[in-house]
Amino acid sequence: MQLAVNIAVLAAIYALVSCGYVLIYRTSRVLNLAHGELMMLGAYGLFTTASLFAGYPLLAIATSALLALIVGVLVYVLLMRHMAGEAVLAAVLTTIALGILLRGTIILFWTAQAQHPIRALGLTNQSIAIGDAKISAVGLTLIVVTACVYAGLYAFLRYTAWGIRMRAAGQNPLLAAQRGIGLHRIYALAWGLATFTAGLAGMLVACDSALDQTMATIGLKAFPAALVGGLDSLLGALLGSLIVSASEVLIIYYVDPLLSEVVPFIVLLAMLVVRPWGLLGTREELDRV
Amino acid sequence: MSQPRSSGYLRTRYAQDWMLLETRTQRVGFALFAACALALPFFAGAFHLDIANQVLLASIGAVALMLLTGYAGQISLGHAGLLAAGAFTTGILFKEFAAPFWVTLPAAAAVGAALGVIFGLPSLRLRGLYLAVSTLALHFIVIYLGSEYESKRGFSTGVVIDPPRLGSWTLTDARAWYFVLLAAATATVLFSLNLMRSRTGRAWRAIHGRETVAGALGISVQRAKLSAFVVSSTLTAVAGCLFAYYRGFVSAEAFSLFLTIQYVAMVIIGGLGSILGALLGAVFVVLFPYGIEAAMKATALADRLSSLIFAVNYAAFGLVMILFLVFEPKGLVGIWQRVQAWFLLWPFKQKPVGK
């Protein structure tokens, strides 16, 4: 039972992180390797707003979530917009450079000291019993938030005008532009949403354990999950996260904890051999350098 | 090589098509450059010599990656893993069998070639980012195996390797190292330049352009892809072996993902599809942190920020890389060509056609 809970929590983390990869890739065909750093930035944002609005945790959370959204839009407007038309690898390298810049800046403002945003919010992380298993309050929130985010994104992409435009831009940018869809606005929105979800993931993971420089690496760990599911499918990201987290948790428990670092990549390799475009991804002519 | 000159130079014999240096200016320029390179160790201090050696080591790896990514168009994020494979082959052979360098070097090359086949297999099915990620997966597996070896054999702070020995002479002096590495880098560059003019090189460029057309022209796409991976990995593993001997140790932590990023940065900042670009990129990426530090010192920012200086250095590296990618997408080679064109066309100001 505890194992099932562990899988659910880890899958929720992976899913919440990987939906950002999917959103950006599916609309603009850019792989964002600064995702982990943006996650970290969101969490540090929460830490700051929590100390700023001490006593009003909800206000702090709302402000930092909004900030994450704005940061995402800014990243596109100030940086990624200029990479339109460049080689894929150059765009990916730009996001890596952005990651390096963010990491340096974060040490500059917040030092490398481990922080605990949940304490700054004035909340505690109780455990809740489910049958004979236990789950932390933040862990449960994580699962709920992930479910809400996915449901929200589904509704957004399916039923709203902006969501439909976003799908159109992802499917065929040229046709979409000719139908009068402003691609820059759509891309900016995708970056904003992706950073928003990354920020949420960062905040929740930081509240569950702690916040320090290692957070950036966690972003990278969710990456195989997104790929296993197919980089351009949200449902795929959810499925991929479940598969990767289940195999990771089970291998830690039944085989060898040392393998936990390699497992996601072995699952990924197996998937790439069988179905390179991922579980639910679209089979497509992929770009090259 | 076979760039069109603006005027005055016409090839009159077939042999001229085969020359690497065609005009007198090129030959004089190269002679000056070679003289500088040979004289450098007699003027530079030990610290600067170490930087020069790092540049030479990096340039071997960068040229290898350029062959794969810049010419054959296959993205690889497993470069650090391949360097690690070469270094660990050296370390393990040295520790377990006390093998001398003339055994470890070919062994590293062989392991590199074998891994090239393995790293290259996904490329037969995958393209673009998916290929990049599958090579990334292999990177993690190589690093995992390396660190397992370290832990199991109790080398918790890394495998220490003695310097290469030939008879009673050992290669320890930085100046001797400089010449060894210079020779290795020159050999790599010459090999790559010639390879690019051969049938294989043309095949690589063709599959980079468009695979379907290359196939229709009678090029075996699969063979071309695999050969690109094998050649690149072999060179990289040899660079890894040299790295292990130069630093005198091997450890899994020395081959992080950041190292791969640095190599990718070298080929992109240098300019894709050019050996010169790989060299310029290697110089730039290796010297860059030192440059920032010197700039900080010169502007006296260092004292004001004191304990934060390293965070600033780190952030500045990211910032300059971004600026470069946004404002100079053709890389250093692009700048180099513009400068050349400016001199060629002077006193007229016009943009060269087709560049």
Add this chain to the structure above:
Amino acid sequence: MKRTLLLGLLTTWVSCANAQDAYVIGLSGALTGPNAGVYAPVVEGIKLYVDHLNGKGGVNGRQIRLLIQDNSGEPSKAAADAKRFLSQDNVIMVVNTSLSSTYAPMVSESKRAGVPLLFAGAVCPKEVYPPADELQFCTTAFTPGYDTRMAFTVIKEMAKEPVRIGFAAMAIPISRAEMDYAASVAKQMNMTPVETQISPPPAPDYTPFATKLKDANPNWIYSWSPWISEVRTFEALRRIGWQGPYVTIAHIPAEEELVRLKDPNFIVFGANALFQDNQPGHRDIREAAKNAKLSYSVEQMAEGWIAGMAIEQALKNSGWPPAPEKLVKSMNDLKVDLKGLRDGGIEWTKDNHFRAKQSYRVYRWDPAKQAIVRVKDWTEIGAK
């Protein structure tokens, strides 16, 4: 290509060091990168001490110039730093405050130049124990072997029933090796080692590791690894309902963390006295910290401060003008009074570059008093 290289070389040339009026020391530490949180406070502590000392007039009437380089915990950068210190800056001592993976390159560089290498805030390598390597010295509080023997002393004293012990390590060679050693000690002491959990350096969630550990049903758990995996494994264990006592080495942030966790069964032992003990040495640190702009809290300064005290004493005895050989000689016969920061001081002899005796104090949180309490006063641990 070389043209650019030469230009670059020229720019760095300008910044050559020419300080013959000061003792020059080079420090290479992990100030950025994932592990910065563990090492940056130590570097700040050393810097705090050196600045404080220079403010008082320095050593033998000369200033100390502490050159700091960041290696991000990467071996290649550490090697380049060491080379630079030794060939360009002509330092008389090299200090390492970084991961164990940076040791090998720095050791080989320091050997080549005959310059002493001090490990400060970085775990002591076995080479500093008798018979010590000629050039390697260590002031760091935590150290393999001794720490584990202390942990078992604590457990043996406090345990009332047969001990079933679990171990929590991080997936780095040095931590794994120590856990293997701990398992062998446990067997000698008739305890049952039930499970060893090894978590990767950063894990998004430590619960899967903790679950396995809990299900092996230990009544004690011991962890010796970097703080992040010690404390996060502990928190994950508590969250899934394991309530037993957890013994671990007190790393740099221990004092603040005990207050944060408020768990009476989280037991830490350390060779450094915590600031609540308020020894003369602690008052000195607080005094110096008042005038300095610190990025880290004053409670994290002790480790760096101790290294600073050792450096000062070694330089004082070596006299002026500075020379590595004289410094090695003075370090081979050194006694530093640490003013209560540790039990006894640092004592180095030709044979022993660690210390004459290693003692630990044990602390935990007392919910009744709402304060950290000392469970056990200085306890000496033998060399074996």
